[in-house]
Amino acid sequence: MSSFLGVDVGSVSTNIALIDEDLNLIEKVYLRTMGKPIEAVQKGLKILKQKISGNIDIAGVGTTGSGRQLASVIVGADTIKNEITAHAVAALNIEPDVQTVIEIGGQDSKVIILRDGIVIDFAMNTVCAAGTGSFLDQQSNRLNIPIEEFGKYALRSKSPVRIAGRCAVFAESDMIHKQQMGYRLEDIIRGLCQALVRNYLNNVGKGKEILPKILFQGGVAANVGMKAAFEEALGYEVVVPEHHDVMGAIGAAILARDAVSHKKSTNFKGLEIMDANYTVDSFECSGCPNRCEVINIKMENEVIARWGDRCNKWKNIGV
Amino acid sequence: MKITYPYMGNSHIAIKNLLERLGNEVVVPPRPSKKTLSYGTQHAPEFACLPFKILLGTYIEGLEMGADTIISTGGVGPCRAGLYTTLQERILRSLGYEFDFITLEPPSRYLNALYKNIKKIINRPMTLKEFWHVIRFVWEQLKLFDMAERKSFEIRPLEVNQGETSKVYRECVDIIAEARTIEELKEIKNEVIKKMDSIDRRKDFEPVKVGLVGEIYVVLEPAANLEIEETLGELGVYVERSMFFTHYTVSNAIMDLFHLAGERNVKKAARPFFNEMCGGHGRESVGNAVLYAKRGFDGVIQLSPFTCIPEIVAKSVLPAVAKKYDISVLSLSLDEQTGKAGLRTRLEAFVDLLFKKKQKKEGRFA
Numbered sequence: 001m002s003s004f005l006g007v008d009v010g011s012v013s014t015n016i017a018l019i020d021e022d023l024n025l026i027e028k029v030y031l032r033t034m035g036k037p038i039e040a041v042q043k044g045l046k047i048l049k050q051k052i053s054g055n056i057d058i059a060g061v062g063t064t065g066s067g068r069q070l071a072s073v074i075v076g077a078d079t080i081k082n083e084i085t086a087h088a089v090a091a092l093n094i095e096p097d098v099q100t101v102i103e104i105g106g107q108d109s110k111v112i113i114l115r116d117g118i119v120i121d122f123a124m125n126t127v128c129a130a131g132t133g134s135f136l137d138q139q140s141n142r143l144n145i146p147i148e149e150f151g152k153y154a155l156r157s158k159s160p161v162r163i164a165g166r167c168a169v170f171a172e173s174d175m176i177h178k179q180q181m182g183y184r185l186e187d188i189i190r191g192l193c194q195a196l197v198r199n200y201l202n203n204v205g206k207g208k209e210i211l212p213k214i215l216f217q218g219g220v221a222a223n224v225g226m227k228a229a230f231e232e233a234l235g236y237e238v239v240v241p242e243h244h245d246v247m248g249a250i251g252a253a254i255l256a257r258d259a260v261s262h263k264k265s266t267n268f269k270g271l272e273i274m275d276a277n278y279t280v281d282s283f284e285c286s287g288c289p290n291r292c293e294v295i296n297i298k299m300e301n302e303v304i305a306r307w308g309d310r311c312n313k314w315k316n317i318g319v
Numbered sequence: 320m321k322i323t324y325p326y327m328g329n330s331h332i333a334i335k336n337l338l339e340r341l342g343n344e345v346v347v348p349p350r351p352s353k354k355t356l357s358y359g360t361q362h363a364p365e366f367a368c369l370p371f372k373i374l375l376g377t378y379i380e381g382l383e384m385g386a387d388t389i390i391s392t393g394g395v396g397p398c399r400a401g402l403y404t405t406l407q408e409r410i411l412r413s414l415g416y417e418f419d420f421i422t423l424e425p426p427s428r429y430l431n432a433l434y435k436n437i438k439k440i441i442n443r444p445m446t447l448k449e450f451w452h453v454i455r456f457v458w459e460q461l462k463l464f465d466m467a468e469r470k471s472f473e474i475r476p477l478e479v480n481q482g483e484t485s486k487v488y489r490e491c492v493d494i495i496a497e498a499r500t501i502e503e504l505k506e507i508k509n510e511v512i513k514k515m516d517s518i519d520r521r522k523d524f525e526p527v528k529v530g531l532v533g534e535i536y537v538v539l540e541p542a543a544n545l546e547i548e549e550t551l552g553e554l555g556v557y558v559e560r561s562m563f564f565t566h567y568t569v570s571n572a573i574m575d576l577f578h579l580a581g582e583r584n585v586k587k588a589a590r591p592f593f594n595e596m597c598g599g600h601g602r603e604s605v606g607n608a609v610l611y612a613k614r615g616f617d618g619v620i621q622l623s624p625f626t627c628i629p630e631i632v633a634k635s636v637l638p639a640v641a642k643k644y645d646i647s648v649l650s651l652s653l654d655e656q657t658g659k660a661g662l663r664t665r666l667e668a669f670v671d672l673l674f675k676k677k678q679k680k681e682g683r684f685a
Binding site for chain 2: 066069081082083084085116118119120121122124206207208288289290291310312
């Protein structure tokens with residue numbers, strides 16, 4: 001049976017989902033991008049191959065996430081879609097009545113408003129990453145609590161402490177000051193979750209009509225403390241889908257199936273790419289005052305893609 | 320006297336002509352680049368907005384290139400921009416530069432000062448008739464730039480070969496820049512229309528329509544908005560901009576001279592939502608959004624420099640406009656970022672949403 005691959009290259013994690021023709025998840029991989037998106041994609045495919053016994057017949061590939069362009073030239077994508085559309089598609093697939101998607105990833109957070117099965121509004125944090133996964137990661141590191149346990153601490157708190165939430169720097173110093181005064185860790189962590197939710201609703205969710213059913217997606221949805229804080233603030237149930245961590249990748253895979261059904265063939269380069277040798281280098285073009293930073297993506301020392309120039313002068317040379 | 324001035328869209332070409340024909344040596348400011356931003360952010364107050372930083376950087380570049388006079392426009396607030404020239408002048412002096420700073424203030428309140436300042440930049444003997452002729456030529460040139468740009472907005476979403484419109488448009492700008500007389504401009508106008516119309520276009524595609532509103536500098540200067548109009552056009556969007564250099568000058572400087580409120584219809588449209596002026600272009604952003612909605616546009620994009628108070632006010636009013644007129648609104652904050660990926664993600668998602676909504680409205684959505 002043929003399957004479809006979705007690759008979501010985010011700032012913090014790279015997620016891969018393999019779905020069947022009926023859009024059921026066959027396998028998923030969640031790994032850290034660690035600042036090296038190409039290697040993460042290759043490594044992710046290796047893990048995927050190990051997880052699946054027997055042959056995988058990949059009939060279509062979609063990429064999403066902030067690294068979608070890069071990922072698309074590595075894997076040979078049939079569709080390249082922004083993560084907002086990808087998340088909405090995946091949400092609608094499991095919950096056709098969904099009206100709100102809250103998505104919090106490594107470095108961005110978004111709200112997607114849907115009505116009658118289509119996206120009618122969305123917002124994404126623009127200038128501030130407070131309350132996103134990286135910040136929670138950093139705090140769990142600082143407190144030496146595994147990130148998986150972080151949310152559980154919040155649930156044990158009976159009287160949360162108020163933490164300043166509008167800025168990660170303010171939040172951290174507030175947390176430290178309260179910790180040094182002797183407040184319990186549980187109460188500080190629950191206070192933090194509430195602050196981050198407050199910040200999300202004031203910033204990303206400002207002016208948006210958040211109605212149920214609400215799905216909570218992205219890596220941060222694993223944090224039960226955040227889920228509880230959302231429910232408390234919104235007064236509605238917040239559902240965390242089983243595969244919340246790879247919803248973007250699932251969306252990309254669904255979109256790949258749609259794209260392939262139109263054109264009847266795939267651009268997928270095959271799983272061999274996981275062993276290919278990719279390199280990148282960049283230079284500053286001196287053709288005009290723009291001084292664009294042009295990037296070469298090379299596979300086995302041959303340039304397979306080039307971008308970064310505003311005028312497209314370099315984009316198509318030697319590719 | 321060697322004059323430099325702010326860089327904004329294509330206006331720098333016409334301003335160069337103006338100043339040269341009035342008998343000045345001109346240092347044409349370079350297009351805002353990473354270097355401009357680095358100078359600007361290094362010397363500006365941290366919380367100043369992007370236009371402030373770009374302009375400050377531009378002045379430094381101009382002074383380094385040998386300019387001894389800066390000319391800019393002022394304002395009467397309450398937007399901070401009204402104070403910008405004063406603050407910029409102080410910063411530049413504290414850096415050790417020696418120069419004259421000529422601020423052109425709005426004519427209704429400072430007509431006398433404006434007159435004196437204009438006299439300062441006329442540095443060759445000329446009759447009133449000659450002066451008038453120079454003004455007319457420059458005005459016609461500016462109008463032609465705006466026309467070519469409007470045309471590129473219409474054609475870009477329909478182009479068959481991606482990037483062709485932008486390429487032809489840039490060629491047109493170069494041709495217009497070369498003009499020396501009003502007669503030449505007339506010929507060039509036809510040439511520009513012919514060139515643009517010869518671009519290969521799709522016939523079976525209907526673009527979605529988006530109106531751009533927001534603070535003037537980030538709306539008019541592509542280097543400040545990461546070429547948003549090009550990006551949108553290539554995503555299949557017909558873009559209309561609420562502001563063009565010529566239109567802005569008429570409605571804000573010339574009408575001001577006669578104590579008439581410019582853009583009355585815009586202010587009227589904003590009234591149910593926004594009755595007071597809050598400085599900058601906050602009220603205009605709301606009014607224009609209403610006008611776009613009434614004209615059946617699919618969406619409005621608001622561009623604002625990060626920390627811009629008037630646009631922050633407008634941003635919180637826009638959802639009410641969106642709700643009342645069922646139009647989609649996307650607000651974008653611009654700052655020093657030069658990476659386009661984040662902006663592109665938002666624009667792609669917004670355009671996806673507009674097409675889906677349009678299909679649904681037209682009953683083409685299963």
